[in-house]
Amino acid sequence: MKAADAIVEVRGLSRVFDVSGPWVSRLIGRERRRTLTAVDGLDFAIYRGETFGLVGESGSGKSTLARMVVGLLGPSQGQVLIDGVDLARTNNRTARRTVRRHMQMIFQDPFASLNPRWRVGDIIAEPICAFPARETGAHSLGKRAIAGRVDELLELVGLHPADAPKFPHEFSGGQRQRIAIARAIAAHPDFIVCDEPTSALDVSIQAQILNLMRDLQERLGLTYLLITHNLAVVRFMATRVGVMYLGRLVEIGDTDALFARPRHPYTRMLLDAVPDLSMSGSPRTPVAGEPPNPIDPPPGCPFHPRCPQAIAICKSERPAFRDNVACHLAHDG
């Protein structure tokens, strides 16, 4: 793939959090500073028009990564380039605004991500007002034009223009997520970061929202970064998948290939752990252990204590991320 197509480029990205106690207790207890490396040296790119799925268990650093990509959190090391612009470092206001407008986010909990005291119409209109419209180039749209655009957006996400004067509490979870999606696409973004967009929803509603997201992607030419712990959702939505474990990428691959032939033992274990609806009765490898505490990660390959195939080198040497996988065995074989 050509790097020119990349909408997002992540280079050597890390984020470290200071999780030590207050300094007084550190002084008295002679404790040392403790840090948690939530994201550790990631390198990957997201290409225009694709859905890049990021899976991992809790504590794997997926949400920290999402927050760094949209610029809600600064990186400790490395950089995130969006359309070639590093949001955390650039001083160019116009470049920054352009990038910001092209990027939006959809959050997990539609009950928390919508202001309960704002009318739906105002929630959806906010990004339109905040960013001068692209079509007209004018500094601000007239009130009537904004209302018209809000109606259009409401219909686009399967709601009704009559819903604009209502408040969020009048809607169900699925409808609220539709409102959040309408807000996200209001300012004509190219790239949307979706952090567990359907985890709070029931399956039948999840199907509606996932279908809607795919329809919108086709119609508006969107690029998605989809973060989820649900492998079936990734299977349905993503063109490419990255698997994270303890802040590191262990494997990246095209969705079909990764699900058919997982290369990293952790990916294999994850796929094996999903309850099987088809009830094929195929024997599975029992899963061992739980994800370790990221404050005190194991040396070498972070997965080695749970890995059924671990060999001596896995305990001492951290495998490099090479050829789209971080595993000593995959590199040798």
Added chain:
Amino acid sequence: MTGPLLSVRDLRVEFATRKGPLVALDGVSFDIAPGEVLGVVGESGAGKSLTGLAVIGLLDPPGHIAGGEIRLDGERIDDLPPARMRLIRGRRIGIVFQDPLTSLNPLMRVGDQLTETILAHKPLGRRQAREQAIAWLGEVGIPSPEKRIDGYPHEFSGGMRQRVVIALALCAEPQLVIADEPTTALDVSVQAQIISLLKNLTRRHGVAVMLITHDMGVIAETADRVAVMYAGSIVEVGEVHELVRNPLHPYTQGLMAAIPTLAVRARRLAQIPGAVPRLSAIPRGCAFAPRCPRVFERCAERPPLIVVGERGAACWLYDRASAAADVRN
């Protein structure tokens, strides 16, 4: 064969409100045989957790049982005074809730919580109870239980805490365990461990399970039979393989088709239009009728659970008289 262990008949649960009673469960009937795992599946608001709470007598006011009966081993338990019910809860019916952090006491050592439960329900001395507690911790797969028994809940990981909760539910050797979303708060890899633990332990001890979850995959892995709930009623019940392969009720069909799978990348997911009705606005006839693709005149009337072979479906499509009429139309 002996009778069912748990038998629920025409259970009706109402919430008293200023605007009059709100019917949350209506005409819920099911049986659980000794040692059987019954999965109860449904979307939020379907009434699955409420059914579990009604069985163990933990409905919070203003919710109350307004009709029907619940029998455990033939004995009615829905109208027992709280003191009698307390003897059944824990001793004869164990409970596993979703969030292991809230179901354990954070200020008590894990071992003390276990011994307390064992002492409350069994005629044992303190030392024996502690030995049993250690044995149970070992049985639920906690490494070096004789050391961990003196730990506090916060020293355990999420999966280990849920193992402790399972030990708590089983340590009084109940006949039935009600597990309400036991794996929902856990990661997939840990979820698989907890499911197989629950399955193996209950089988080994001959304990029946009422497994409440929204995850059809968990049910398919664990349950013998499934009851599908929608808007406060059971819409379909049957043997798990049959029901998953060939769902009868249009709601179950829609639900199964809406679940994305790992096997193939579907072009589109089937979706059920609309949303689950609010309790205050459940349609008069079949509650699913407004969202149903196969709705016809008869649906204005509430369908009973109609027996279809070994299974039951609350849908007029399976009523012989109306099915014939449907073909004619």
